[in-house]
Amino acid sequence: xxxxxxxxxxxxxxxxxxxxxxxxxxxxxxxxxxxxxxxxxxxxxxxxxxxxxxxxxxxxxxxxxxxxxxxxxxxxxxxxxxxxxxxxxxxxxxxxxxxxxxxxxxxxxxxxxxxxxxxxxxxxx
Numbered sequence: 001x002x003x004x005x006x007x008x009x010x011x012x013x014x015x016x017x018x019x020x021x022x023x024x025x026x027x028x029x030x031x032x033x034x035x036x037x038x039x040x041x042x043x044x045x046x047x048x049x050x051x052x053x054x055x056x057x058x059x060x061x062x063x064x065x066x067x068x069x070x071x072x073x074x075x076x077x078x079x080x081x082x083x084x085x086x087x088x089x090x091x092x093x094x095x096x097x098x099x100x101x102x103x104x105x106x107x108x109x110x111x112x113x114x115x116x117x118x119x120x121x122x123x124x125x
Contacts, residue, residue, distance in 0.1 A: 042099065043069050049092070049101040056106045058090055071122045072096055080120035087124040091115075 043065055045053070053059070060068070068085060075083050076096050085092045089107035093115070094100065105113070 043072070044098070044100045046100055046102050049103050053104050056104070056109060058104050058106055067124050068092075069099075071124045072099060075120055075122050078120070080122075082118045082120075084115050084118045084121040085124060086121065093118065096120075 064087065068087060071085060072083070072094060080096045082102075083094050083096055085094050089110070090104060091110055091113075092104045093102045095102055
């Protein structure tokens with residue numbers, strides 16, 4: 001599982017592409033179902049972000065995606081809505097409530113950019 005994730009691997013089907021619902025309790029065990037936990041922790045990419053990542057050669061390993069998801073959990077806990085997520089020389093604008101990467105930039109594309117309409121920044125190590 002050390003292979004880079006290809007763009008689109010984490011996209012949800014159109015049936016699941018709406019706003020996430022709060023976790024519901026499983027009537028048998030009092031815990032959320034596996035599908036609900038999986039749906040809640042998925043990082044989605046907008047079409048625009050997928051195009052930019054492909055153009056810029058940006059890929060992520062599963063471990064990296066886990067770190068980013070964990071960072072988004074922390075941002076959500078603090079009430080973040082739209083965050084600048086920095087990982088190495090990659091910057092992403094992420095809509096935190098929907099867990100959707102809106103756009104992504106590599107180090108070359110970052111030069112001279114001004115980020116607007118964000119309410120938080122998260123540095124992922």
